[in-house]
Each structure stands twice: as C-alpha cells, then as structure tokens.
Amino acid sequence: MTVAASLDWRDRAARLFPGGVNSPVRAYQAVGGEPPLLLRGKGPFVWDEAGRRYVDYVGAFGPLLLGHANHAVAEAIATAAALGGPFGVTGPGEVRLAEMIRARMPSVERVRFVNRGTEAAMSALRVARAATGRELIVKFDGAYHGHADSLLVAAGSGAATLSVPDSAGVTRSVAAQTLVATYNDLASVEALLQSHPRQVAAVIVEPVAANMGVVAPLAGFLAGLRELTTRAGALLIFDEVITGFRVAPGGAQELYGVRPDLTVLGKIIGGGLPVGAYGGRAQLMDLVAPSGPVYQAGTLSGHPVVMAAGEATLAQLTPDVYVKIEEQSARLEAGLRVDGACVARVGSLLTLFFREQQPRNFSEAKASETRGFARFFHSMLDAGVVLPPSQFEAWFVSAAHDSSVIDATLEAARG
Ligand SMILES: *Cc1c(COP(=O)(O)O)cnc(C)c1O
Numbered sequence: 212m213t214v215a216a217s218l219d220w221r222d223r224a225a226r227l228f229p230g231g232v233n234s235p236v237r238a239y240q241a242v243g244g245e246p247p248l249l250l251r252g253k254g255p256f257v258w259d260e261a262g263r264r265y266v267d268y269v270g271a272f273g274p275l276l277l278g279h280a281n282h283a284v285a286e287a288i289a290t291a292a293a294l295g296g297p298f299g300v301t302g303p304g305e306v307r308l309a310e311m312i313r314a315r316m317p318s319v320e321r322v323r324f325v326n327r328g329t330e331a332a333m334s335a336l337r338v339a340r341a342a343t344g345r346e347l348i349v350k351f352d353g354a355y356h357g358h359a360d361s362l363l364v365a366a367g368s369g370a371a372t373l374s375v376p377d378s379a380g381v382t383r384s385v386a387a388q389t390l391v392a393t394y395n396d397l398a399s400v401e402a403l404l405q406s407h408p409r410q411v412a413a414v415i416v417e418p419v420a421a422n423m424g425v426v427a428p429l430a431g432f433l434a435g436l437r438e439l440t441t442r443a444g445a446l447l448i449f450d451e452v453i454t455g456f457r458v459a460p461g462g463a464q465e466l467y468g469v470r471p472d473l474t475v476l477g478k479i480i481g482g483g484l485p486v487g488a489y490g491g492r493a494q495l496m497d498l499v500a501p502s503g504p505v506y507q508a509g510t511l512s513g514h515p516v517v518m519a520a521g522e523a524t525l526a527q528l529t530p531d532v533y534v535k536i537e538e539q540s541a542r543l544e545a546g547l548r549v550d551g552a553c554v555a556r557v558g559s560l561l562t563l564f565f566r567e568q569q570p571r572n573f574s575e576a577k578a579s580e581t582r583g584f585a586r587f588f589h590s591m592l593d594a595g596v597v598l599p600p601s602q603f604e605a606w607f608v609s610a611a612h613d614s615s616v617i618d619a620t621l622e623a624a625r626g
Contacts, residue, residue, distance in 0.1 A: 242584070268597065268598050316464060318471060335475050350392070360376075400439055418449050427555065434469050483520060540561060
C-alpha cells in the first residue's frame with residue numbers, strides 16, 4: 212500500500228469516527244503527528260503499510276503479554292470459531308479458564324466473565340454496594356478503572372470530597388458518590404474513611420498504578436489499605452486488569468502478598484480479544500444473579516472464542532516465562548539512559564518519566580516534562596520503535612521481546 216493510500220484511510224476514518232478513532236489515545240493527541248498505519252504484527256514487531264518494521268511496546272495497551280499473533284493463541288481462536296456458538300449455555304471453555312484463574316489467584320473463589328475491564332469494574336462496585344449496603348466508593352487520583360460513570364472521577368487532588376466529573380455527561384450526583392484519595396498516601400484514605408463513617412462500600416485500587424505512567428506501591432501501602440478497609444467495614448477491590456497475570460503468575464496480589472475481597476480482571480485473560488472478569492470471595496460473588504439480587508448479564512459474556520484465546524495464553528505463561536520477561540525488562544530498564552528522565556518499572560510494566568525522580572502519585576507524575584516525552588516518542592518512532600503515545604501510558608514488554616530486540620531499542624534511544 213502506498214502513502215497516499217494510508218492518507219486515504221485516515222481521511223475516511225476522520226469522517227467516520229469522532230477524532231478518527233474508536234478509543235481516544237489512538238489519536239496521538241498527547242504526542243502530536245499522525246499515527247502510522249499498522250497492518251500486521253508478529254512477536255515483538257509490527258509492520259506499517261509500507262512494510263516498515265517497528266519494535267512494539269504498545270502491546271495492545273496490555274493484553275499481548277505473549278506478543279503479536281502468538282501461534283497457539285491464533286490456532287485456538289480459529290479452532291473455537293469453527294465450532295460455532297455461543298450456545299446460550301455455560302460451556303467447557305468458561306470452566307477451564309475460570310479454573311486457571313482461580314488456581315493462580317486463590318482469592319477469586321468465584322468469578323463472572325464479562326466483555327471488558329470497564330464492565331468488570333462497574334459490576335464489582337455494584338457487588339460491593341450490595342454487600343455493604345453503603346453507597347460511597349474511594350478511588351485514587353490518576354487511577355483508571357474504565358469509563359463507567361462513577362469511575363470517571365479522577366482529578367480530585369486535594370479537594371477530595373468535592374469530586375467533580377472528569378467527563379461531560381457524568382452527573383454531579385453520580386460523581387459525588389466517588390471520593391478521591393492520593394495514591395501511596397494511606398493518611399488520605401484514612402481521612403476519607405473517618406469523615407464518612409460507615410458510608411464507604413469499597414476502596415478500589417490499581418495495585419500497581421499503570422495509567423498515570425507506572426507508579427509502584429510503596430512498601431506497606433497495599434497492606435495498609437487492607438487494614439484500613441477491614442477496620443472500616445469496607446471492601447478492598449484490586450483492579451488487576453493490567454497487573455493480572457503480568458507482574459507475577461498470580462498477579463499483584465501474589466507479588467505483594469495482599470488478599471483483596473474482590474478482583475477485577477481483563478486484558479491478558481482474553482488473549483488479545485475483548486474480555487473482563489470480576490471475582491472474589493464466594494459469599495460476595497453469590498450476591499450476583501441468578502444466585503443473588505445483584506443483576507448483571509451479558510449476551511456475549513464467556514464467549515467460547517475469547518475463552519479459548521485466554522486459555523491458550525495462560526497455558527503458555529509458565530513460571531519460566533515470567534523469569535525471562537523479568538530479565539528482558541530489567542535489561543531495558545538498566546540500559547535506558549535519557550537526560551532529564553528516569554525509569555519506573557514493575558516487571559514488564561515500564562515508564563520513562565521526564566522528571567528527575569520516580570513519581571509516587573498522580574500529581575508528581577503530572578509534573579513530568581511531557582514535551583520532552585513527545586520529542587522522545589517521535590525520535591523513537593523514526594528509529595523504528597513504537598511506544599505508547601503518552602507519558603502516562605505504560606510500555607508493555609512481552610515474552611517475545613528477546614535480548615536483540617531490547618538492545619535494538621536501547622540503540623534507538625541513544626539516538
Ligand atoms: C484498561 C483498563 C481498564 C478498562 O478495561 P477495558 O477493557 O478497556 O474496558 C480498567 N482498569 C484498568 C486498570 C485498565 O488498565
């Protein structure tokens with residue numbers, strides 16, 4: 212395909228979709244310029260319409276822990292698709308994937324599959340409210356849990372009780388039910404729990420914040436949340452849509468040794484297809500219909516093709532693979548030296564922050580020199596490396612990124 216042809220696609224997309232895209236970050240607004248037209252991927256690489264190859268660190272924004280077009284995943288998808296369905300009854304694919312999840316995450320005694328992380332987070336809040344009979348939720352400034360109304364409240368920094376919607380179309384009354392605390396600041400959580408006694412249903416947290424760039428939990432932060440929520444009679448919800456089965460075989464709850472009441476999953480468990488899941492203590496999950504009064508349903512939930520992709524993905528994610536991914540991610544971190552920038556990393560999640568020190572929360576992350584990031588982004592793209600197009604999106608290393616790919620990335624970063 213020629214460059215003119217790619218302009219034609221962009222032109223047509225611009226007329227068809229708001230901003231030319233079906234999800235905002237794809238428009239490259241934070242870095243400027245036009246996104247490449249990417250037509251094919253294999254392992255750690257993607258190719259544009261002119262046949263030019265790039266190393267990819269977008270990884271579909273998280274799901275592709277095995278890289279693009281993993282052979283066994285692609286075969287499993289084709290095999291499942293050829294069998295027809297969905298059949299309108301529970302099938303073996305759902306059972307097998309759920310058993311794999313429960314084996315890795317013992318806190319997930321029962322699970323419900325849905326179609327997206329957004330839906331899973333929204334539903335987990337509904338369960339928490341039903342279980343506690345309380346209405347308020349605590350989330351963290353800069354944390355992303357999908358775009359359900361009550362979770363599109365983020366920029367509350369400081370004025371925690373005066374939550375304002377982050378999006379037009381979200382009502383103030385919904386926003387007012389979400390309180391905003393500061394990541395890595397237990398005192399901010401404690402203050403909200405104390406000023407709203409017996410009103411907070413749940414604290415929802417990304418155990419490793421990965422939507423403000425990568426911000427690791429400080430020692431004791433997650434354990435402290437566990438203690439504070441238990442004491443306040445509120446539930447602790449881990450949003451492991453990104454960390455789930457990426458940062459450790461059992462997710463962040465295994466890595467940090469903290470057991471949440473409910474867990475939200477997505478991304479990797481769908482092997483690159485749309486998926487979400489929420490689960491936790493049996494007693495809580497039994498509140499969900501048809502065993503309980505919390506209504507939640509989905510025409511395509513537990514789709515056999517998606518389940519097959521997820522199963523083929525998790526089956527390949529053996530302990531050895533995590534060791535290998537950790538080695539290559541550490542190699543990338545160690546070699547990445549850019550003036551005025553620092554690296555934050557947890558496993559295969561990495562951010563090059565354009566500031567001197569790793570941020571501990573969103574307001575520190577926002578103090579990054581985002582124009583420096585935009586320049587770096589474009590110099591990498593020119594050198595054949597596609598990074599996520601924002602300072603605040605994590606780079607995703609996959610099991611297909613070997614030493615030669617990492618070294619080529621470091622070479623590109625040296626300019
Ligand atoms: C991506 C993401 C979601 C939303 O998942 P979708 O499948 O895009 O709806 C929720 N929480 C976290 C932490 C995420 O990174």
